[in-house]
Amino acid sequence: MLRRSLLALALTLAAAPAGAAPDIIRDMTPLDAFVRNVAQGGRYLPGEVLVTARSVDHRGQVVRAAEAKGCRLVRPFGRRPLYLFECPKAIEMTSLIQHLQDTDGVRWVEASYYEDEEATRPDDLDARQWYHENTGQTLDNVAGTEGADIGSLDAWDFSVGDRRRVILINDVGVYTQHQDLKDQIWTNEDEDCTNGVDDDGNGYVDDCHGFDFGDDDNDPDPSSLPETKSDGSDCLRWHATMIAGLAGAQGNNGVGIVGVNWNVSFMNVKKHRDSTCVSTTTRSIEAVLYAVDNGADVISMSFSDSDYNATFEQALQEAERQGLINVSSGGNGGRDDDTLSRYPNQYDVTNKLVVANSNNRDRLDSSSNYGATTVDMVAPGTYVMSTSLEGPTTYSIGTGSSYSAGFAAGAVTLTWAAFPMLTATEVLTAIKDGAQHLDNLDCTLAARCVKLGSRIDTHGAMLKAAELAPANLGLVELYFEEVGDGDGVLEAGETAFLRPAVHNDGRGPAFAVGAALVAPDGGLSVDRSGAALGDLQPGETNDTAELAEPWVVSVPSDCKQAFTANLEMTFTDRLGRTFSGTGTLDVTCQDPGAGPGGDGSGGGGMVNEGGCTHTGLGRGTLRWLLLGLLLLAVRRRR
DSSP states (O other): OOEETTTTTTOOOOOOOOSSOHHHTTSSSSHHHHHHHHTOOOEEEEEEEEEEEGGGGGGHHHHHHTTTTHHHHHHSSTTSSSSEOOOOOOOOOHHHHHHTTSSSSSSEEEEOOOOOOOOOOOTTTTTTTTTOOOOSSSEETTTTTTOOOOHHHHHHOOOOOOEEEEEOOOOOOOOSSSSSTGGOOOOOOOOTTTEEEOOOOOOTTOOSSSEETTTTSSSSHHHHGBOOOOTSSSSOTTHHHHHHHHHHHHHHSSSOOOOOEEEEEEEEEEOOOTOOOOOOOHHHHHHHHHHHHOOOOOEEEOOOOOOHHHHHHHHHHHHHHHTOOEEEEBBBBBBGGGGGGBBBBTSSSSSSEEEEOOOSSOOOOOOOOOBBOOOOOEEEESSSEOOOSTTOOEEEEESHHHHHHHHHHOOOOHHHOOOOOOHHHHHHHHHHTEEEOGGGTTTTOSSOBTOOOOOOOHHHHHHHHHHSSSEEEEEEEEEEEEEESSOOOOOOTOOEEEEEEEEEEEOOOOOEEEEEEEETTTOOEEEOEEEEEEEOOTTTOOGGGOOOOOOOEOOOTTTSSSSSEEEEEEETTTTTTEEEEEEEEOOOSOTTTTTTTGGGOOOOOOOOOSEEEOOOOOHHHHHHHHHHHHHHHHHHOO
């Protein structure tokens, strides 16, 4: 495995100001701020302005000033002195803003600027991390191929991880003082680290963050290992630290790099002796069983042995029965694994993923092993940058299939974090079925190939996971708020806020749920029909109180006849899945004391798609109910 050290590499990115500092803008007039924003590329919706008054007492002055320019009040934002106006699209925005800012009682005027949607992007991602975002950049004098990456940016829109997901790297131990790893280390909550007692009864004293099986103590720090073995060969004491960084260096912390999984936990084990830097299969078996007994999800192994070990195989089979996934490297040397005896990746277990090393052009690296039956797929492993053992702020460049295993372990736990209801078998199915097929790795087309002919694609895994655990969205209630005279009855010329309560009774989550209201029949107009509900986990209903932008419907001012409007709703998620809901809204077009048919029954009734009626009672309705109860009580006394 090749490694290039970047000693004391400071990768903290200095944030250059993208525009005017907030304090500078605050010193400007609304017009000056608008002109500056447009000059810097700001785009706005013609004819729409948001006006902040000095108080609600200035509402009349603000409305009259806007109406003088042909604008109409769309709505206030709750009870705040904040008003949205719709103006003629042909009006000059600078003239409109100037007019409104000169109006007595106006504090601020704002255009409606367009927002640009973007993928979740951490602040510690740079061009050297081609494996997350390959734009064709040149690294190590090799021009990459655009898109030859693992789809991290799109995958991070689904999840950036969950520290409850745990990886055990069966290796030399992870350097826990590194700035990108120190907060990612697993903690044994059942162990008191100060009393010298095996509190949790797992057979290991004070194993607060893992264990050193090589030297039989609770300190798995690789720094104590020698740089060379007794035979003069290198002791790869940095090995697990680099694998860990690729799998799960902390994301968006402003320093260094970002792992596939921004938030994950590493159960830290060291199986090499300090005196010799030598490990044995016995120590590897012990580490596997430690993972089983202490709640790990993934075991990552990047080493090999040509000798079959039945106990090792049985340990991995026990791990499989307990729902763990085994990720291992295909090895280095440019050989065909199908012709070799290579363990542990050839042990008879099902929940395993064996990966070879691909480069920034989506090609099998010349140093990587391969195999039509023994190696599943490839993952990046050539000229990759990761956390280093040399110091808490250092990073190194390396090449090898061990690093491919790190990426695979990160992808597995990231997918599991987004879809925690999946079984280990289903997670592996999502990883394998969601991979990117590459002709140059297809065994029907190439000799140096892998079983599935594909490269790991974390975003593709998310899409396949969503098929295995689908969401199912439905309307459970539609909350109604009349905005007018406050009597709770929707009448001619009045507006209502509608807030949908949507429930997910599917097996899987729905991400970035959006709700839309189809323009209802019966003459109602819709001023805003879209609402963002956020993510909905299985069994979860959105909090309507946090819905910042409810649907807005208005009754025509010339409405004369009471009617019931049929409402059609659609709910979509990030995957483009569409769900529907229906309901009704009763509208009273008479005076506040009379309801449909003139009987004073009020209005505002809503029916969800399940058929349950939810009626909003107006004051008139409430008065009739109280009168009826009073008469009934009098009769009973007689």
